[in-house]
Amino acid sequence: MSKETKAKSIIEPRVLKGFRDFLPSMEIPKKAITNNLEKHFRSYGFVPIDTPILEYTEVLLGKGGGETDKQIFHFKDNGERDVALRFDLTVPFARFLAQHQSELSLPFKRFHIDKVWRGENPQKGRYREFTQCDFDIVGVDNAEADFEILSMMDSSFSVMGVQNYQFCIAHRGLFNTFLAHLGLLEMSVEILRTVDKLRKIGKEEVQKLLHELTGEGEKANAILQYISKEDEKEPFLTTLDRLTALAGGENPHSERMRTIYSYLHEAGIEEHFTFDPSITRGLDYYTGIVYETFLTELPHFGSVCSGGRYNDLAGLYTKEELPGVGSSIGLDRLLAALEELGSPIVSSASSADVAIFNTDVKHFSHYDRIARVMRKDGLRVAIYLLNKKIGVQYKWAETNAIPFAVLLSEDDVLSSTLTVKNLRTREVHNALSIEAAIALIRKSTRRLTTLGGR
């Protein structure tokens, strides 16, 4: 084949809009986060499940269709079946529950970390293929389960090493009670959708829209009063009291919120939770608490973790009523946000804890012996495999964010000692025993690697 024809036969390497490759610098922190989350979910007694990425379109959309709303990827398979890629993990989970009821014992607590697909137009932090980290409790409708999910959200963020976030909570049921009090319950869906825009378009615009919707300025004002807090820092219970009064007095929903808050307070984590009555969530299956999570430094990035309570999740697939509460972390959006913030979680992805430099290839077996001992001790060890000058090896280690280098002089080889250099501080430690070297590396990497890729 001539050079020319060969060049022409090359297929342009490219990926679809909204789909992405992950280089090690992103995949390392992503894997570190999912590993930590999985461990964390299991520590709460949650179990993993898996479901197919492809389902019957009917299963994902319900009989009615409404595919334009979901912007779902769907097509005919080779057997002419109408199939679709899952657009979240909750709907397949509902199908899963209906199908395996008899094999599961309630309450059932599961987590599921995997990719989902949506045919939306991409933007920053918004993709057509992205990973969700879901955790749900099914078969319980009480404040204790609600609290456990909220508490797990809070500890998840701390396990992921993320700081400066705020959980915004509201209660769909309480809002509907309020709307019923106003005689506007039939319009609930439209009103909720409008109210949800408060954060984006502001009070005046929302009021205008509500006025058009209800046809009555007075009712529009009442709704506006419900959803807007006097100031950002209005305490949780003050908001709750205010909303309860507007909804016509204490009711099961307000009492539920009160109990949940008391648990948050007892656990000492209440400062991360705000009562934000403008949070409604678009999905109509929510019936109880709903929440969204914003990074305080990047509120316009959108929610990085949201969910709520649904009292009849699997209703499409079974007559049995299955109440549940759950939450979903948007991992790709979170990573994009952390990257934008220059977070060390993203920028410090290292391939190894220590590099063994190839100072003389005739000692390769000796390097390998040292590497084996260190690995047995849990360190990540990379031997430099090319016979290049030392400056190049330093540069390589630096590019891969490896914090330590082992260099062996002739004396070291003879006396079975190691020279260890901290590549960040450039501090050199001579004539160490292998145990001392391991201890040294351990000591200063432990703090960094809790999130760094194990």
Added chain:
RNA sequence: GUGGAAGUAGUUCAAUGGUAGAGCACCAGAUUGUGGAUCUGGCUGUUGCGGGUUCGAGCCCCGUCUUCCACCCCA
């Protein structure tokens, strides 16, 4: 899906319609000799892709792809 903006070397950015350039990065060598300094030399581009206008297009026009922004929805 609809509307708007932008796409030039690995990267950050230049280039009145007239020979595509600079810094950083990278590679080789010298010097150093358990690195980042210095010196010398070098490489990198079908200006996203495909058409059109023109004697001549990175620049103008049309289409297309991708990214970013808005609507919508959301993670």
